[in-house]
Amino acid sequence: MVLDLNENPNKTYIRLGAHYDDLYKTAALINITHKKLLFKDDVASLDFIFGDNLRYNFHYFVDKGSYWSFGVNSRFNEFKQDIDFDVIRSNFDVTNGIGVNNIRLDVTDFTNQFYLQTVLKEEFAFRIGAEHKFIKYSTNTLGGSTTAEALAANQTAAKSVFEKSNFYSAFGQLILDTYDDKYFPSKGLYFNGDFHFYVLSSDFNENFKEYSIAKARLGGAFSILKNLSMNIETEEALN
Numbered sequence: 049m050v051l052d053l054n055e056n057p058n059k060t061y062i063r064l065g066a067h068y069d070d071l072y073k074t075a076a077l078i079n080i081t082h083k084k085l086l087f088k089d090d091v092a093s094l095d096f097i098f099g100d101n102l103r104y105n106f107h108y109f110v111d112k113g114s115y116w117s118f119g120v121n122s123r124f125n126e127f128k129q130d131i132d133f134d135v136i137r138s139n140f141d142v143t144n145g146i147g148v149n150n151i152r153l154d155v156t157d158f159t160n161q162f163y164l165q166t167v168l169k170e171e172f173a174f175r176i177g178a179e180h181k182f183i184k185y186s187t188n189t190l191g192g193s194t195t196a197e198a199l200a201a202n203q204t205a206a207k208s209v210f211e212k213s214n215f216y217s218a219f220g221q222l223i224l225d226t227y228d229d230k231y232f233p234s235k236g237l238y239f240n241g242d243f244h245f246y247v248l249s250s251d252f253n254e255n256f257k258e259y260s261i262a263k264a265r266l267g268g269a270f271s272i273l274k275n276l277s278m279n280i281e282t283e284e285a286l287n
Contacts, residue, residue, distance in 0.1 A: 130151070265282070
């Protein structure tokens with residue numbers, strides 16, 4: 049059998065959307081995807097999300113199939129969330145007796161990755177790479193101080209910073225995907241296992257120790273009736 053194929057001449061796509069949830073609140077979404085940016089087999093994608101919380105996601109991937117492909121990911125993420133003060137006190141050096149139950153935590157996460165990837169039998173994807181992550185946790189609730197006297201005096205000129213460090217890790221990822229549809233699968237299996245080993249840090253709190261995080265997502269889809277299918281997934285993380 050001989051097939052004559054014509055590639056879609058469109059190389060650039062622009063998508064618009066709107067988003068709302070309890071964490072990030074309202075946002076407008078813009079996605080720009082461009083093929084053949086630097087090479088004939090690459091694709092670049094940028095998600096820019098602006099609203100109550102500014103963030104972006106950038107992906108660049110050169111696809112070599114069963115040979116070693118490579119890619120770059122970058123994302124910036126920030127949000128504010130009310131956190132139980134006992135959680136903060138148990139993880140960071142904060143004075144007791146502040147007199148508050150919750151604090152408004154400002155979270156900033158800036159992550160960059162470079163990775164190599166190969167495909168096995170068109171179903172398994174294996175990825176290894178290196179990651180840089182900058183994390184900052186801060187709050188205005190404590191007014192730059194952790195004493196009850198400062199709170200009573202309403203000293204809110206400076207932020208209390210709990211974490212402000214750069215972290216460096218090596219990671220590996222294994223993906224098995226036999227779903228017959230990306231969004232509404234009716235049959236197939238899915239596994240996504242990720243292991244990060246953090247080896248270096250700028251160590252803002254001067255207490256860094258090497259640690260690892262393992263995450264896994266497992267799913268399966270199967271038919272119940274002719275036009276009815278079920279998709280079940282579970283996710284777990286260990287550190």
